[in-house]
Amino acid sequence: SQAQELPVKFNFIPESITSPFIDIFPGQNEGMVRGEPGGFVFSREYGRRANEIYQFKPRKDDAWVCTFSKSGTTWTQELVWLIANGCDTEKAKQIPLQMRSPYLEGDYLISPEKMPQEIRECWALEALTKRPSPRVIKSHLPFNLLPPQLLETSKVVYVARNPKDVIVSNYHHFKLFKFHDFKGTLEDFANYSMDGQIYYSPYFPHVLDAWSKRHYPNVLFLFYEEMKQDLRAVVERVAAHLNQTVTEEQMVRVLEYLSFKNLASTEAAGKEKVKEMGIMNEDAGTFFRKGKTGDWKNHFSPELNERIDKWIQDNLAGSDLKF
């Protein structure tokens, strides 16, 4: 079959060279691009290579985890990986998640020499193409930038999270990682988020497009909030979606493995390695930060909250999606 043409054109955003988001490695801030239609914002390197990703071949036995970043991706990747791999919690403990579940567009995010070689090799599209099944692939790209055959070929789990908590979590993320090194306030960050100026924005077209496809047989649409509320039920739904069964003994192990406490302790254990890599600001907290719903209440002023409410309301007008 003939290759389909990428439906989006990427234009360089000149002011992004001085944007507060990607300026940490001297001389390596290449700026960002915006895709039209859709307004999708990402790195310049991605803009150059978006078509390669679009032409990537999904497989029938793949499982994809797709999200807007900070919506519970890592948690869901761990869950999906376990279900796709016989609930092998021992193997999960031995091999870092990044290697078990590669990040499709991850190597277009930071300059290659800043990435550990093993991760760079594992995430390269060529390596992904050759990777044995079952692949558990993570992506933050909206569906219209993913391979066009994806939803009719592979199992996809899409996770959405309350946009207020996404803003707060993302704010900490952009402070934490040196390749973002965001120095502004939460209010600044919320404004950038609502304006669709940060990586992977705009938020609502991303989520609403997935929401409109939630009844596709290959799509399982989840909310972070339901994972918090009843993880066992979500494990069961993911297992059913991937045509797997989970015994009670496996369920107990999987739930223990997926607990915030356990996943956070894995991060703590890998701390020295991360230090060596030098990609995190050490005084800016941890990746597994709080793992709560509604943390935004501790951060937004009434005025900011009102503006965000309006942003949400305007964007969800006419939709049955609710947060």
Ligand code: A3P
């Ligand atoms: P917070 O910053 O609100 O704590 P992503 O993986 O998409 O980047 O999402 C990260 C968010 O998921 C973080 O949110 C993180 O704490 C939360 N998270 C990760 N594992 C979790 C778990 N086991 N239980 C609850 N939340 C979890």
